Amino acid sequence: MSFPDSKNAPPRITSTAELARHVGLARTTVSRVLNRQPGLKPSTIERVQKAIAETGFTPNAFATLLKGKGTSSVGICMENLLTPPLLRKLATLQRQLRGQGYTSLIEVYAPGESRTILRHFLSMRVEAVVFIGHFDAGELEARIRELLRHRVVHLVIDHHGIPHANTVTLDRAQAMRKMMDHLLALGHRSFGLLGIPLDHPSHLERIHGIRAALAAQGLDLQASARSFDAQCVRAQDFEFGHALARQFLALKQPPTAYVALNDEIAIGAMRAFQEDGLAIPRDVSVTGFNNQDICTMMAPPLTTVDQQIEPTIKAAMQVLMSHLRNGLPSRPILRTIPPEVIIRQSTGRAAR
Amino acid sequence: MSFPDSKNAPPRITSTAELARHVGLARTTVSRVLNRQPGLKPSTIERVQKAIAETGFTPNAFATLLKGKGTSSVGICMENLLTPPLLRKLATLQRQLRGQGYTSLIEVYAPGESRTILRHFLSMRVEAVVFIGHFDAGELEARIRELLRHRVVHLVIDHHGIPHANTVTLDRAQAMRKMMDHLLALGHRSFGLLGIPLDHPSHLERIHGIRAALAAQGLDLQASARSFDAQCVRAQDFEFGHALARQFLALKQPPTAYVALNDEIAIGAMRAFQEDGLAIPRDVSVTGFNNQDICTMMAPPLTTVDQQIEPTIKAAMQVLMSHLRNGLPSRPILRTIPPEVIIRQSTGRAAR
DNA sequence: CTGAAAGCGCTTACAG
DNA sequence: CTGAAAGCGCTTACAG
Numbered sequence: 001m002s003f004p005d006s007k008n009a010p011p012r013i014t015s016t017a018e019l020a021r022h023v024g025l026a027r028t029t030v031s032r033v034l035n036r037q038p039g040l041k042p043s044t045i046e047r048v049q050k051a052i053a054e055t056g057f058t059p060n061a062f063a064t065l066l067k068g069k070g071t072s073s074v075g076i077c078m079e080n081l082l083t084p085p086l087l088r089k090l091a092t093l094q095r096q097l098r099g100q101g102y103t104s105l106i107e108v109y110a111p112g113e114s115r116t117i118l119r120h121f122l123s124m125r126v127e128a129v130v131f132i133g134h135f136d137a138g139e140l141e142a143r144i145r146e147l148l149r150h151r152v153v154h155l156v157i158d159h160h161g162i163p164h165a166n167t168v169t170l171d172r173a174q175a176m177r178k179m180m181d182h183l184l185a186l187g188h189r190s191f192g193l194l195g196i197p198l199d200h201p202s203h204l205e206r207i208h209g210i211r212a213a214l215a216a217q218g219l220d221l222q223a224s225a226r227s228f229d230a231q232c233v234r235a236q237d238f239e240f241g242h243a244l245a246r247q248f249l250a251l252k253q254p255p256t257a258y259v260a261l262n263d264e265i266a267i268g269a270m271r272a273f274q275e276d277g278l279a280i281p282r283d284v285s286v287t288g289f290n291n292q293d294i295c296t297m298m299a300p301p302l303t304t305v306d307q308q309i310e311p312t313i314k315a316a317m318q319v320l321m322s323h324l325r326n327g328l329p330s331r332p333i334l335r336t337i338p339p340e341v342i343i344r345q346s347t348g349r350a351a352r
Numbered sequence: 353m354s355f356p357d358s359k360n361a362p363p364r365i366t367s368t369a370e371l372a373r374h375v376g377l378a379r380t381t382v383s384r385v386l387n388r389q390p391g392l393k394p395s396t397i398e399r400v401q402k403a404i405a406e407t408g409f410t411p412n413a414f415a416t417l418l419k420g421k422g423t424s425s426v427g428i429c430m431e432n433l434l435t436p437p438l439l440r441k442l443a444t445l446q447r448q449l450r451g452q453g454y455t456s457l458i459e460v461y462a463p464g465e466s467r468t469i470l471r472h473f474l475s476m477r478v479e480a481v482v483f484i485g486h487f488d489a490g491e492l493e494a495r496i497r498e499l500l501r502h503r504v505v506h507l508v509i510d511h512h513g514i515p516h517a518n519t520v521t522l523d524r525a526q527a528m529r530k531m532m533d534h535l536l537a538l539g540h541r542s543f544g545l546l547g548i549p550l551d552h553p554s555h556l557e558r559i560h561g562i563r564a565a566l567a568a569q570g571l572d573l574q575a576s577a578r579s580f581d582a583q584c585v586r587a588q589d590f591e592f593g594h595a596l597a598r599q600f601l602a603l604k605q606p607p608t609a610y611v612a613l614n615d616e617i618a619i620g621a622m623r624a625f626q627e628d629g630l631a632i633p634r635d636v637s638v639t640g641f642n643n644q645d646i647c648t649m650m651a652p653p654l655t656t657v658d659q660q661i662e663p664t665i666k667a668a669m670q671v672l673m674s675h676l677r678n679g680l681p682s683r684p685i686l687r688t689i690p691p692e693v694i695i696r697q698s699t700g701r702a703a704r
Numbered sequence: 705c706t707g708a709a710a711g712c713g714c715t716t717a718c719a720g
Numbered sequence: 721c722t723g724a725a726a727g728c729g730c731t732t733a734c735a736g
Binding site for chain 1: 364408410411412413414415416417418423432433434436439440442443446447455456457458460471472474475476477498501502503588589590591594616619620623626645646648649651
């Protein structure tokens, strides 16, 4: 029973009006069946439903939603679709939104495109907009202002420090503080930062945490930590980490501990150290960030930071649902998620 | 100039009618400015545009699209949002669709949910539906039939063998054939399959390729290749590969070459072999699938199959655009993408 | 160069 | 229990 060419294919119905004519009832009645409204004769309901099943009729969402009520949709603007932790957040959020009856509209950011994306979301009359990742701060701030002005609920996940923005973010300063405390306790006093420049605005938070840990030991950031980020281009993170590590290996006296922006960079660096004949953690310690699955498969398994994605998305949903139900808050919400340092075998006592 | 509470905030305008009243013109005129239609007095255009900028008015997409013309949108149904090659396909496709003026509606499959997802796409009057990944064959076939019946363009990327479906897929049989030829040339005669059961329908193609390569050497699949898939649960792929490898290590005479379903499983297996004191490729050879970035960072770097994602999506776009412009084809299209085997250092001559 | 009116496909009071 | 009519916010002939 493949329809495409058969003579007795059911008619193609594209509106409730046509369907009503087809079954000999009024559009009103068809509409009521579609919306499961009470007070219809059982035989009528059945007649309409049979016709719907036969014709495969689907009501036009544009007409339905034009008539008002909420669209029950949320726009999600992603920094990219390639970074694993970002995607885990997206997947988790999307699933939970669907559980609450919300549809997700997903768009991917590109520099200078955020306005177009937001226009699209607004024209689709989404009830909330969520940003996941890190964006151009100026653009993001402008978009938040637009959303506030349109009285549309919003939430920023990850990007921290946007004025007026409701934000849920990992406490990256605390993560770095804890990781540095761990390394300092192992006797390390000189540090290599991989992918974390000392002065770039987007990594300020991490640097704060690192500086605080060092200060607690009477150490100075500039004197104890180095970063070679300017010297290497970041195209692919493994290669980037590998190249950064090689820069450090060229030093007369390389640091004994390395803190990477993410797991990929840490793994690339581990490989460079091992190629150079160094043993981990005997000669150098290396730490990652994100706790991706691959960490436990490395030799040695990688010490890293877990982003606590479940609690993050749980907090995000709480904020969203609360604002969706009770309206916008009078002042911006900031929810900070405590990170967890996962200690494995890539970190050990300092050699010297 | 933060608006939220200021007295002179511009009025909230939610329709062209209100905007028209606000500027003292007819809705028709406002609509024409919005659509950049010719023949308007420059001063009129300017007057309307100023009002739009001040009020942040966005036309309601539901009304615009209700009036007809295409929606210029494509529904994309993803197997999941966690598998890296799937996401690379999604990201590439989404970018190219946007370049052609199409908006993407992304939904994530769950068993039994495909009908709901398709209903949503149809109610949004998408012009095409793309499936990326592997699905329940029965469900997918039913959805394709619905789409055919509704005369909506469709395309399946990856999942191969659905009747009547337009399909773009990697030639997985050829990939396995080439990989096995490589291993056979190295002298391997006994093989361990990791994550590739000998009889599961979803991996038939790969088994075909493996069987063909073996047959060309006068070898029999059942006699030369083993799979322990039934014995292990697949929750996390690295761990799964690790567990599978341990099963083989318990054998009196384990195979000398291992072919994994994907890179993660191969990496987990490599780790298990190395933990057991085996050297790769001296004692055993291991191959992956997907050529993810991590492959080059392993010790040794992993021999694998490249999915050729750029050509795959290029072919997908060609099929989609052709059907969108010229209508549905009279018979289903099947485009097969030739894979590329990437030989690195995880494969070598058989020890015995 | 601009406007009044009809219509897209729904839902929702209001009648009967 | 069912239907005729108005209206959601746009666009598009058709007038002027």
